[in-house]
Every structure is written in C-alpha cells, then in structure tokens.
Amino acid sequence: MGQLDKEFIKDLMEVTEKELTPKQAKIVQAAIEIFSEKGFAATSTSEIAKRAGVAEGTIFRHYKTKKDLLISIVLPVISKFAVPFFAEKFLNEVFHDENLEDIEGLLKILIKNRFEFVKSNAPLIKILLQEMAYHSEIRESFKTVFVTKVLPKFQAAVEHFQKQNQIADFPAATVLRLTMTTIIGFLVTRFIIMPDYPWDDEKEIEYTIQFVRNGLKEI
Template identity: 50%
Template sequence: MSEQEWLKEIFEQGKKDQKVSEKQIKIIEAAVEIFSEKGYAAASTSEIAKKAGVAEGTIFRHYRTKKDLLYSIITPTLLKIVFPVVAKTFIKQVLVKHEDLSFDEIIRKMLFNRYNFVKNNTPLLKIILQEIAFHDEMKMQFQEAFMDHAYNKLIEVVEYYQAKGEIIDIPTKSVIRMVVTTIFGFLIMRFIIVPESEWNDEEEIELTIQFIMNGLSKK
C-alpha cells in the first residue's frame, strides 16, 4: 500500500460519510510530513501548501484553520487506533484466548503487535506525542479510548495470571502501568528518539520481555 493510499484509508476510517478529494489527500500527506518534522506551532500553511503542490487558499477551502487541519489527521488516526486496532486487532490478536498462553507469551504478542503498529505509523505518532500535552481534547480522546476499549480487558488478563500464580500479587493497575510504560518507552526510543542507532530489534524485544518478567514473575 502506498503512503497516499494509506492516508486515504485512515482518513476514511473517521469520515466514511464524507468524500475525500485527491487534493485533500495531498494536503494531509504534506501536513503529516511537516508537522512531524517541525511540530504544529512551527509549521505554516504556506509550507504545507507548497509541499502539497496547491495554493494556500485551497487549504482554507477544506480546513478553516491550521488546527482543523491537525485534527483532520489526528481524529481519524485515533479512530484507527481505537476501533480497528485496539478494539479489534489488538484485543483479538493479543488478549483473546489468553488462557492458552503463559504471561511472557502475552507480553511478547503485545510487544510485537505494538512494534508493528508504531513502525507503520511513526510520523503520526510523532505528531501525537508533540501535540498531546498542548491539546486537552486530544488527551481526553486518548484517555477515553484506553479506558473504554482496552483497560477492562487488561485487568481481566492480569488478574487471571495473578490467580494462576505466574505473576506477583500487586495492584492490577500497577502491573498494567509497568507493562505499558516499558513497552511504549522502548518503542518511543526505537522509532522517535534514537531511530538512527544500530538496533537489533529482535534482541531488544527479547530483553524488554525479560526485563518485564523479571519484575513481575514470582521468584
């Protein structure tokens, strides 16, 4: 799938009832690149227009403000994460039928699932990380997405493995926090902070799993 086709797909996830023109796709494609490189505040609509090969006025015919343009990218991406990825793909591939797996196998599936997602969506993740601290509505969407679609299932999974005696009996929310922050810390380092380092991804993934399990396994 080309980047333009991928952008059109995520745009349509959030706006299935709205026609998306080729010019809009070009504008969004350019905005993703410039927002991820410079950040929202430093990017200008004139730069985006030039990159997209359209007049600046064309942007404002489709998006009233630069913020509207940002949210035309972020909102469908959130919907892509929440519905097809978290609610369907993530839970189905990682958490459903967890009884057949050990806890370290669950962690491995979770890590590979999120690794592939971030690898395929790095520019958008960079935009989200840059902007989420400054846009309360974006932060609220993420909190609601996590609480509504993943948190309860994660609680169920953690409590199952605690009852089996595979992991230590500490507060469930603490287990979830430790696992999530360790996995996303690795992914942010790998794809956002120092992507140019010489990464051995398979080795780093296994070391991350060992680190989590050493902290959570019953001795």
C-alpha cells in the same frame, strides 16, 4: 510520500466516511510530513500549501483552521487505529484465551504487534505524542480509549495471571502503567528518538519482555 502513508489516507477516508479530493489528500500528506518534522506550532499553513502544491486558500476551504487540520489527522490515529485496531481487533487477538497460558507469550504478541504498528506509522505516532500535551481534545480522546477499551481487557488478563501466580498482586492499573511505560519507551526510542541506531530488533524485543516479566514477578 510512500505506500504506507497512502494507506493512512485511505483509512482516513473511512473514518470521515467521505472521499478526500486529490488536493485534500495532498494537504493531509504534506501536513503529516511537516507536523512530524517541525511540530504543529512551528508549522505554517503556507508551508503546508507549498509542499502540497496548492494555494493556501485551498486549505481553508477544507479546514477552518490549522488546528482543525491537525485534529482531522490525529483523532483517526486514536479512533480508527487505536479503537478498532488497538482495542478490538488487536486486543481480541492478544487476549484470546489460547494466548493466556503464559505471560511471556502474551508479552511477545503484545510487543511485536505494537512494533509493527509503530514501524508503519512512526510519523503519525510522533505527531500524536508531540501534540497530546498541548491539545485537550487529543488527551481526552486518548484517555477515553484506554479507560473504556484497553483497561477492562487488560484487567481481565492481569487477574488471569495473578490467579496462576505468574505476576505479583499489583492493581491492574499499576500493571498497565508499568508494562505500557516500558513498551512505549522502547518503541519511541527505536522509531523516533534513535531510529538509525543499529538495533538488533529481535534481541531488543526479548530484552524488553524479560525486563517486564521480571518486574511483574511475585516477590
């Protein structure tokens, strides 16, 4: 796997607060590749072991079940990437007062930041989206992040722009739904559904900004 995936292994060790053994790192790398390619249900531990170059029993010395291996990969995507990065570092950057003068500027920062995040972590995002519908642990973790971390910050930004009459008087949760559905749809299409299409990324970002901006305008 490439450098970006090695960075994820490094971050995974920070989340778990323990160093992965070389064999365990190979298991995680192989699982990310195959879960992304085939999905969790269609992947066997023997396939993971073969690609990792380890005995199948080695997997079960580190993870009780295949699902434990999945959760060990996916939850850090939410908790380490999504909580500190998305809800703290990212939102502090995006919703800093100097960025709140114009909603288009805010949307540009928001989309470009998420663009680079998904570009760097597309296999992990694919696994997260694929498996969220089937595993309550993943859904609940994702829900907690958005309800407790993202929505309050987003609500403050929405109220700020509504006072300036830049966006319509929609409930904050509705603005979040409309905005994130459009942005996530763009990113999923760009990096997961049609990654090889000859996109003009700068233009697509601008089109997305204008689409969201026009949809939120005061009527």
